[in-house]
Amino acid sequence: MASIDVWRSRSRIGLFALFGTAGVLHIGLPEPFVSITPAWVPNAASVILLTGLCEIAGAIGLFVPPFRKYAGAALALYAVLVFPANIKHALDDLTAPAVSPWPWLYHVVRLPLQPFIVWLAVFAVGIVSWPLKDKSPGG
Template identity: 60%
Template structure:
């Protein structure tokens, strides 16, 4: 891929943004697990260990996005991670939307958050070059390989 290819630019920006996002989220999961424990479904065994493990996975994914050798594995891991935490997002939304003090901001946060989960799954896959859909037709020149430039 040429260094100034538009897809490469977007992928690079997404990798940086995702790395920052998942790095911060990983730190929060490890340093301040209490809020994450409250949204963990009751059927999850050993929730404290699971929250710690999710933080480690987020940090590993964030770091993996910076290395060409681990880029695709990190992207797949982060996509799978987003699928695995979806039950916690559903519980968080259900708890928030069924509370007695529900307001417009609660709806504005939870409904788009749940609806956009497939995008959150897709983002690391696109950033790594594993998928191009649905953006493949937006750029005129082919984008064969991801670049860490």
């Protein structure tokens, strides 16, 4: 079995790919993200641009040791804060006339993954070890 450090490294790579790609999409193709932003969010287009920049900064920060824990904590917090948009997106898709089962399947998988993404962000940077056992000195 791989050591916890290997799992953390793999997790950082995965999160870099996830948040880096999402950040680039938020900046380069903002319309889908603006459309799922709840109405109470002011100036949605600017918020989407800012969130894209934050995702990219957080993804890069995962590989800068002095900033790693801050980046992981910020990405975890970000995943919590965007959850209302994820819920709005699901409700919009699930209350629209059914064209295919794909929106339903996407949201059934996507929404429960959000807590995992939150956990993965704090695990990847060493804030938590649960449920793995950290066998390093002081771990």
